[in-house]
Amino acid sequence: MFVSVFDVFKIGVGPSSSHTMGPMTAAARFLDLLRDAPERQRSARLMATLHGSLAFTGKGHATDRAVALGLLGYLPADLDPDRAERELVALHESRRLRSRSLPPLAFDPAADIIFDYGPPLPGHANGLVFAALDVHGSIVLAETYYSIGGGFVVTAAERQAPTMAASGLAQWPYPFDSAASMLAMSRETGLSVAAMKRENEIAVLPAPEVERGLAHIWSVMNTSIDRGMARDGELPGGLHVRRRARGIHQQLLAERLGNSSQPHAASDWLSVYAMAVNEENAAGGQVVTAPTNGAAGVVPAVLRYYLDHCAGAEPTKVPDFLLTAAAIGGLIKHNASISGAEAGCQGEVGSAAAMAAAGLCAVLGGTPEQIENAAEIALEHHLGMTCDPVRGLVQVPCIERNGIGATKAVAAASLALRGDGTHFMPLDNCIEAMRQTGEEMSVKFKETSLGGLAVNLPEC
Numbered sequence: 001m002f003v004s005v006f007d008v009f010k011i012g013v014g015p016s017s018s019h020t021m022g023p024m025t026a027a028a029r030f031l032d033l034l035r036d037a038p039e040r041q042r043s044a045r046l047m048a049t050l051h052g053s054l055a056f057t058g059k060g061h062a063t064d065r066a067v068a069l070g071l072l073g074y075l076p077a078d079l080d081p082d083r084a085e086r087e088l089v090a091l092h093e094s095r096r097l098r099s100r101s102l103p104p105l106a107f108d109p110a111a112d113i114i115f116d117y118g119p120p121l122p123g124h125a126n127g128l129v130f131a132a133l134d135v136h137g138s139i140v141l142a143e144t145y146y147s148i149g150g151g152f153v154v155t156a157a158e159r160q161a162p163t164m165a166a167s168g169l170a171q172w173p174y175p176f177d178s179a180a181s182m183l184a185m186s187r188e189t190g191l192s193v194a195a196m197k198r199e200n201e202i203a204v205l206p207a208p209e210v211e212r213g214l215a216h217i218w219s220v221m222n223t224s225i226d227r228g229m230a231r232d233g234e235l236p237g238g239l240h241v242r243r244r245a246r247g248i249h250q251q252l253l254a255e256r257l258g259n260s261s262q263p264h265a266a267s268d269w270l271s272v273y274a275m276a277v278n279e280e281n282a283a284g285g286q287v288v289t290a291p292t293n294g295a296a297g298v299v300p301a302v303l304r305y306y307l308d309h310c311a312g313a314e315p316t317k318v319p320d321f322l323l324t325a326a327a328i329g330g331l332i333k334h335n336a337s338i339s340g341a342e343a344g345c346q347g348e349v350g351s352a353a354a355m356a357a358a359g360l361c362a363v364l365g366g367t368p369e370q371i372e373n374a375a376e377i378a379l380e381h382h383l384g385m386t387c388d389p390v391r392g393l394v395q396v397p398c399i400e401r402n403g404i405g406a407t408k409a410v411a412a413a414s415l416a417l418r419g420d421g422t423h424f425m426p427l428d429n430c431i432e433a434m435r436q437t438g439e440e441m442s443v444k445f446k447e448t449s450l451g452g453l454a455v456n457l458p459e460c
Contacts, residue, residue, distance in 0.1 A: 027070025060392025
């Protein structure tokens with residue numbers, strides 16, 4: 001099993017990794033498929049159909065906009081917002097796509113992106129189908145994609161028959177596919193979780209490239225915190241939710257200068273860091289999936305908390321934090337899910353809290369056993385958490401939920417460090433409990449906005 005740190009932490013745009021980044025990537029992949037197919041010569045029009053959660057909350061997550069951007073050739077990591085907006089306006093006016101190595105294709109985003117509110121496709125709750133049609137309206141090429149969380153996209157065939165790397169058949173220096181095997185390898189080799197993860201990464205990329213990539217990930221995370229704490233105003237989407245991170249940050253700074261901070265202010269700092277990121281995400285800004293956009297604030301908040309508030313913090317340990325967090329995120333993705341549409345918010349903020357707790361425990365000197373314990377504590381106390389965004393927007397309860405997830409992560413790491421790593425419930429069992437809970441959870445509570453907080457709003 002190998003899920004790269006650069007797959008767990010992807011640089012992209014808000015508001016959702018599964019509903020925005022994934023569909024954008026799928027659209028770009030379909031264009032590549034069409035370019036390589038003989039059918040491209042007969043293609044005259046494109047269509048996209050959104051199924052399951054992508055349909056139910058696609059408007060709130062800007063899924064239709066993401067599909068159009070993908071068909072315009074954009075990918076989440078290199079999106080130029082100003083240029084993209086101009087091209088979107090032009091596309092809505094011309095209703096025509098002009099793409100490299102393809103004939104001009106008719107495409108009206110308002111008519112050719114279809115929201116199918118029927119049963120989801122069989123492979124995943126986030127399904128979308130792209131089709132190329134000829135001048136007579138007959139389909140000449142079609143492909144089904146699933147956006148499986150965290151910006152990961154697979155075709156229907158890939159979903160049914162995973163690649164060797166995804167299935168764990170490839171040979172890596174430390175191919176742990178469970179927390180138990182991770183701990184066993186650590187005991188046998190004397191290596192830390194971060195060291196084993198680093199060796200796996202170096203088997204794919206040169207060591208300097210890995211280190212540069214990790215530095216860039218943290219730079220984007222940190223920038224999203226600072227940007228979120230510097231901006232105010234109302235978030236888009238119609239809920240009239242106002243940004244709060246800037247105001248809270250200013251209060252905390254004033255209290256610090258006046259020596260009037262309360263002991264619980266540490267939790268407020270954690271929350272404001274996380275909320276800043278998720279307000280940026282809700283506004284469509286640049287964030288890092290950690291492991292998803294909806295949970296993008298937890299890991300950066302805890303890492304910033306370590307650097308700014310923990311005695312003896314060392315910036316040189318940032319890569320170890322990220323590698324350890326990614327190791328835990330990879331285990332959860334491999335053995336359960338990080339997708340809110342598949343597992344509820346336990347799979348998003350719960351996973352993020354487990355990752356952040358593990359990372360913090362590592363850089364504070366925790367043993368591999370304590371790291372595993374920290375991740376388990378954080379995940380255990382998110383089990384059963386639903387994904388019920390109001391109006392399908394990643395705002396309520398998502399923004400505050402990241403702040404609370406960050407505080408849980410720090411508490412979990414602290415508790416684990418107070419012990420010796422021995423504990424009753426293994427992380428593997430907790431991950432399995434999350435998987436089972438997600439399977440049993442009603443679809444109303446899995447990112448469809450059909451239950452929970454999403455349907456319990458005041459009338460006035």
